[in-house]
Amino acid sequence: MDDMTRIVGHVMTPTFEDIPRQAIERAKLSILDTLASAIGGSDDPIAHSVRRLGGLSGGKQECTIWVTGEKLPVLSAALVNSATSRVLDFDETYEIYINGCHASAYDVPPALVLAERDPSISGAELLAAVATAIDLHLRLARSITSNCGDTGRDNLVAVWGAAAACTRLLRLNEEQTRNAFGIAYAHAAGERQMYEEVTHVVALQQGLRARSGMESAFAASVGLNGPHEPLFGKYGFYRAFEPDHDLESLLDGLGDEYLNASISFKPWPSCRATHRGISGILELRERHDFQGDDIEAIEMGLNRHAESLVVQPRDQKWNPRDSVTARFSLPYVVAVAAAKGTVGIGDLRPEAFDDPSVRRIMAATTVEIDPEITRLNARRGNSPTRVKAILKDGAEHEVVVDTPFGHPDNPASLSDAMRKLESCAEMAARPFTGLQIEAIGDFVTNLDAAPSVAPLFELLAPSTSTGRA
Structure with a gap:
């Protein structure tokens, strides 16, 4: 046959x-x-x-x-x-x-x-x-x-x-x-x-x-x-x-x-390539008992393919003005999760984009291509994501997420x-x-x-x- x-x-x-x-x-x-x-x-x-x-x-x-x-x-x-x-x-x-x-x-x-x-x-x-x-x-x-x-x-x-x-x-x-x-x-x-x-x-x-x-x-x-x-x-x-x-x-x-x-x-109603970042910041919030107001900065790392989709172009992804851009913006949705403890449909509408608590965290968020993640996962579109939360009291907490909720292994x-x-x-x-x-x-x-x-x-x-x- x-x-x-x-x-x-x-x-x-x-x-x-x-x-x-x-x-x-x-x-x-x-x-x-x-x-x-x-x-x-x-x-x-x-x-x-x-x-x-x-x-x-x-x-x-x-x-x-x-x-x-x-x-x-x-x-x-x-x-x-x-x-x-x-x-x-x-x-x-x-x-x-x-x-x-x-x-x-x-x-x-x-x-x-x-x-x-x-x-x-x-x-x-x-x-x-x-x-x-x-x-x-x-x-x-x-x-x-x-x-x-x-x-x-x-x-x-x-x-x-x-x-x-x-x-x-x-x-x-x-x-x-x-x-x-x-x-x-x-x-x-x-x-x-x-x-x-x-x-x-x-x-x-x-x-x-x-x-x-x-x-x-x-x-x-x-x-x-x-x-x-x-x-x-x-x-x-x-x-x-x-x-x-x-x-x-x-x-x-x-x-x-x-x-x-x-x-x-x-x-969450955003590109799946952002979900590891969202999951990471929510896990850190729960594990270490902090809120959005406690965050000084967020640092993230992922592979090149995911970075090109949810981080580039940087001027748009750090300043989304329409819903489609916001859904594909890792810094925006992670800032929302960090500030609010979740990401909902309403957070991806233009009237939500200027929330000062989200804007503050997003401005303090950096995302780079992680060499080790790229070495091990160079071809994956949905990259593992390293998330580090730096708190105002000087504490630093970090996690790498690869199987967020909803993954076939989770x-x-x-x-x-x-x-x-x-x-x-x-x-x-x-x-x-x-x-x-x-x-x-x-x-x-x-x-x-x-x-x-x-x-x-x-x-x-x-x-x-x-x-x-």
């Missing part, structure tokens, strides 16, 4: 019962986390703009835009819900891959959109599709051995994760699935310049690829074909775009080991995702009741027993018309 046939079979063949229980339970967490991130991000200016974009094309009102409750055509709904899941940079990520990979925000929303469009899709069918799509997405991502900070190519494989979820839920046959993957190759895209210039595309790309993956599956369903060797052919993806790759990372354990269980939960649970959902609901564009939030959590927790996913979508749009949508 050739490699592409193996991949197509992996997408199509496994039933719910064939998939390891750990992967199914982790898929529940991915769904709940994605919903929480979208609900929390629904009042962000980028989310407002994305909803306006989704509404421009008109069309059949068939699928729910989460939180606001408006109905859009299925492709537009996939774009809007996926992008909204990413606007806060609160969604989970595959941090043990050298480049990081936000697979869930690409793959979960289109799966949910199709489950609303077709009420015959069961909860078990949805979970199997999500676990399989994220597994394939992560396998494709980890097969790329070059660092996107060097090449400028960022997560070009994402379209195949979304396509995998959609081909399963549209119940395509083998020929159609191969064609969908070939058509998806025409949509493959991903670039690093969006991070360099700190643009809205950081979030919008999730919506674009979710829509592209779904559109590829639809195109195959109506008889359009595409290349049958989009990955391994003479001009396939690996030869044309990623010559530095490791096919063993893609194929080893395919069908037996599901990588979605290795994805990381994010407790994992989160469904209960953690539920608490995240509750806190995100407080920032939603329209208010949710406590009973609604509890019902969302209960439904996702018991999704494998649901004959249809349809009841979930009534819970995702508050019935009240008040709010800021």
Whole structure:
């Protein structure tokens, strides 16, 4: 059996019962986390703009835009819900891959959109599709051995994760699935310049690829074909775009080991490369019993790749004036954590940027490339981080953090995702009741027993018309 046939079979063949229980339970967490991130991000200016974009094309009102409750055509709904899941940079990520990979925000929303469009899709069918799509997405991502900070190519494989979820839920046959993957190759895209210039595309790309993956599956369903060797052919993806790759990372354990269980939960709404710094200062605060007012200075060290993402350009990262810059600013979010004991959604909004307690600590924060961390972890995008707190009384406390909370070696649970959902609901564009939030959590927790996913979508749009949508 050739490699592409193996991949197509992996997408199509496994039933719910064939998939390891750990992967199914982790898929529940991915769904709940994605919903929480979208609900929390629904009042962000980028989310407002994305909803306006989704509404421009008109069309059949068939699928729910989460939180606001408006109905859009299925492709537009996939774009809007996926992008909204990413606007806060609160969604989970595959941090043990050298480049990081936000697979869930690409793959979960289109799966949910199709489950609303077709009420015959069961909860078990949805979970199997999500676990399989994220597994394939992560396998494709980890097969790329070059660092996107060097090449400028960022997560070009994402379209195949979304396509995998959609081909399963549209119940395509083998020929159609191969064609969908070939058509998806025409949509493959991903670039690093969006991070360099700190643009809205950081979030919008999730919506674009979710829509592209779904559109590829639809195109195959109506008889359009595409290349049958989009990955391994003479001009396939690996030869044309990623010559530095490791096919063993893609194929080893395919069908037996599901990588979605290795994805990381994010407790704070900022780039995961900042979480070791946040975790470090919070650990020092708790261990040595000091507050923000006690801090004289903070010193941090990390590797070059992480430094280029969350420290450069320094004039912007020490003076964020927009939410996207703040989410990718290590000195800012660590200063927030040092001053307040946590980092919340409200701390990443422009009205919070001039908090004098945060400004004082940020001005006293230095970040440098650490030679030893770089020597041992040169290629990792999510670098271990050294954090030193220098206190006004002369005391100095230091820690190096490598597996912050949410890492697969320090994992989160469904209960953690539920608490995240509750806190995100407080920032939603329209208010949710406590009973609604509890019902969302209960439904996702018991999704494998649901004959249809349809009841979930009534819970995702508050019935009240008040709010800021």
